Amino acid sequence: MNKATGDWWKSAVIYELAPISFQDSNGDGKGDLPGLISRIEYLTWLGVDAVWLTPIYKSPFRDFGYDISDFRTIDSTFGSLEDMDRLIAKLHELGIKLILDLVPNHTSRDHDWFVKSSASRDNPKADWYVWAEPAETGAPPNNWLSRFGGSAWEWCDARGQYYYHSFLVEQPDLNWRNPDLRAAIADVMRFWLDRGIDGFRVDASAVLIKDHLLRDNPPAPKGQDKPPPQRFTPVFTDDRPETMRCIEFIREVIDGYDSRLLCGEVQGKTDRIGHFYGTERPRLHLPLNFALLDCPWDVLALQAAIDAYLNALPEGAWPVWVIGGHDKQRIASSIGQAPLRTLAMLLMTLKGTPFFFMGDEIGRERVHIPDDRIDDPFEKLVKGYGLCRDPERAPMRWDDSPAGGFTTGEPWLPLETDGARNVDQQRGDERSILHLFRSLIALRRAHPALQRGEYHPVRARNDVLAFKRSLDQSELLIVLNIAAEPRKFEGDCRGNVLLSTHLDWSTPAAQPISVLLRANEGLIIELDRP
Numbered sequence: 001m002n003k004a005t006g007d008w009w010k011s012a013v014i015y016e017l018a019p020i021s022f023q024d025s026n027g028d029g030k031g032d033l034p035g036l037i038s039r040i041e042y043l044t045w046l047g048v049d050a051v052w053l054t055p056i057y058k059s060p061f062r063d064f065g066y067d068i069s070d071f072r073t074i075d076s077t078f079g080s081l082e083d084m085d086r087l088i089a090k091l092h093e094l095g096i097k098l099i100l101d102l103v104p105n106h107t108s109r110d111h112d113w114f115v116k117s118s119a120s121r122d123n124p125k126a127d128w129y130v131w132a133e134p135a136e137t138g139a140p141p142n143n144w145l146s147r148f149g150g151s152a153w154e155w156c157d158a159r160g161q162y163y164y165h166s167f168l169v170e171q172p173d174l175n176w177r178n179p180d181l182r183a184a185i186a187d188v189m190r191f192w193l194d195r196g197i198d199g200f201r202v203d204a205s206a207v208l209i210k211d212h213l214l215r216d217n218p219p220a221p222k223g224q225d226k227p228p229p230q231r232f233t234p235v236f237t238d239d240r241p242e243t244m245r246c247i248e249f250i251r252e253v254i255d256g257y258d259s260r261l262l263c264g265e266v267q268g269k270t271d272r273i274g275h276f277y278g279t280e281r282p283r284l285h286l287p288l289n290f291a292l293l294d295c296p297w298d299v300l301a302l303q304a305a306i307d308a309y310l311n312a313l314p315e316g317a318w319p320v321w322v323i324g325g326h327d328k329q330r331i332a333s334s335i336g337q338a339p340l341r342t343l344a345m346l347l348m349t350l351k352g353t354p355f356f357f358m359g360d361e362i363g364r365e366r367v368h369i370p371d372d373r374i375d376d377p378f379e380k381l382v383k384g385y386g387l388c389r390d391p392e393r394a395p396m397r398w399d400d401s402p403a404g405g406f407t408t409g410e411p412w413l414p415l416e417t418d419g420a421r422n423v424d425q426q427r428g429d430e431r432s433i434l435h436l437f438r439s440l441i442a443l444r445r446a447h448p449a450l451q452r453g454e455y456h457p458v459r460a461r462n463d464v465l466a467f468k469r470s471l472d473q474s475e476l477l478i479v480l481n482i483a484a485e486p487r488k489f490e491g492d493c494r495g496n497v498l499l500s501t502h503l504d505w506s507t508p509a510a511q512p513i514s515v516l517l518r519a520n521e522g523l524i525i526e527l528d529r530p
């Protein structure tokens with residue numbers, strides 16, 4: 001393997017994109033692959049190194065495509081396999097990698113595997129899903145709950161048994177203890193890897209195996225204050241030791257190919273993240289880390305969250321930072337537009353691979369979705385807890401026209417009514433957040449210390465988060481004012497200011513021993529080396 005490119009993902013900036021909301025090409029109001037291809041120019045202009053697509057496979061779309069009915073077919077909403085081949089070729093021609101979602105934990109109930117498995121107890125696929133006998137009373141086998149509410153067990157007449165579903169009743173869980181099922185998933189992976197994709201993001205990777213004794217989950221502390229599906233702690237359903245063997249198996253398939261990436265959705269607290277990397281046997285290259293998203297916008301909290309995460313990583317593990325995603329509330333809505341610029345600088349300068357979600361780069365906020373337009377089953381089934389994910393998933397706004405340049409038809413989810421925040425407008429404004437993202441990405445590429453350099457924290461004081469990145473003779477100081485008022489950073493800052501989050505710093509202004517930062521301002525300073 002060519003070492004220089006084998007770990008390309010360490011220096012990459014990765015852009016998550018939901019094709020259904022990116023660009024429509026045929027006026028049906030839903031984004032598709034030809035539409036995405038027509039927007040590749042934007043991706044190259046922005047400078048991202050890789051895109052990760054949410055599922056584009058055949059699906060009844062009860063859960064945003066995470067309910068797959070055929071792993072090898074592109075859903076007709078998005079186009080065809082030929083479109084996918086064109087997309088791969090075009091992206092590669094322009095030096096952009098492509099990551100697809102891999103959903104190994106469950107299928108749609110419409111998948112042929114489930115249709116067969118549920119027909120009887122003795123067919124060749126009988127054991128491909130998680131089946132269990134009822135309790136003596138005929139009730140479900142235990143107290144396990146679906147993430148989307150209610151019992152995680154659903155009765156099947158034909159088999160006289162229950163099947164398990166971590167998520168929707170329409171999403172039965174696959175049985176990862178069955179070697180034939182594992183082999184079938186490996187085949188699916190090879191199908192896509194052979195077509196040239198550069199890796200997978202593994203969906204729900206922490207729940208692949210459930211306790212074989214089917215032991216009840218214990219009540220969660222303060223459970224009554226939580227949404228009903230979270231009232232038990234998922235000790236016997238999530239993050240089981242055997243699940244790690246499954247991730248190792250998936251990694252072996254990936255390692256059969258050169259230079260491919262395996263990243264994955266993991267759950268739980270920061271201190272659990274380390275074991276998703278694997279020590280003796282490799283697991284995920286990049287277990288996604290949402291610490292920045294979950295952290296209050298406060299210098300001490302940020303300093304502690306960064307430190308706790310980095311300390312949780314095993315020796316040699318590569319960090320990863322995520323500031324948005326299709327399941328996560330838009331960070332701009334919680335911290336505000338000005339701090340978002342500082343966060344963008346933090347994301348692009350910390351040691352590790354940055355991930356952001358389409359629209360974050362234009363400062364997208366949560367879009368109001370009227371009740372009668374809600375699509376997300378989470379909101380429909382667990383009402384009243386603010387869990388709806390549609391506000392983040394609404395279509396991209398390319399211009400200020402009513403449908404935002406996204407479609408000529410009726411968008412599948414409404415766009416924000418105020419069209420002012422859009423790509424065209426921000427491309428024309430050199431101080432926009434979009435230009436900041438682009439400048440940060442370009443600066444990262446120009447300064448290997450930002451991509452691969454060591455990270456050295458500087459003690460946070462006076463609302464200023466600071467750290468250094470160094471590689472060979474190059475040392476960069478990053479100072480970020482987390483306050484909405486000016487703050488002074490005191491410390492050695494002799495050097496050149498490479499970038500201010502305000503994008504207006506024309507001359508080097510850092511003083512030898514301090515720098516005055518404007519409200520919410522971040523600076524990247526290339527320090528003079530004696």
Ligand code: NOJ
Binds near residue numbers: 063066067204327
């Ligand atoms: C994780 C995905 O990110 C989420 O969107 C989905 O609802 C669940 N897996 C179930 O597939």
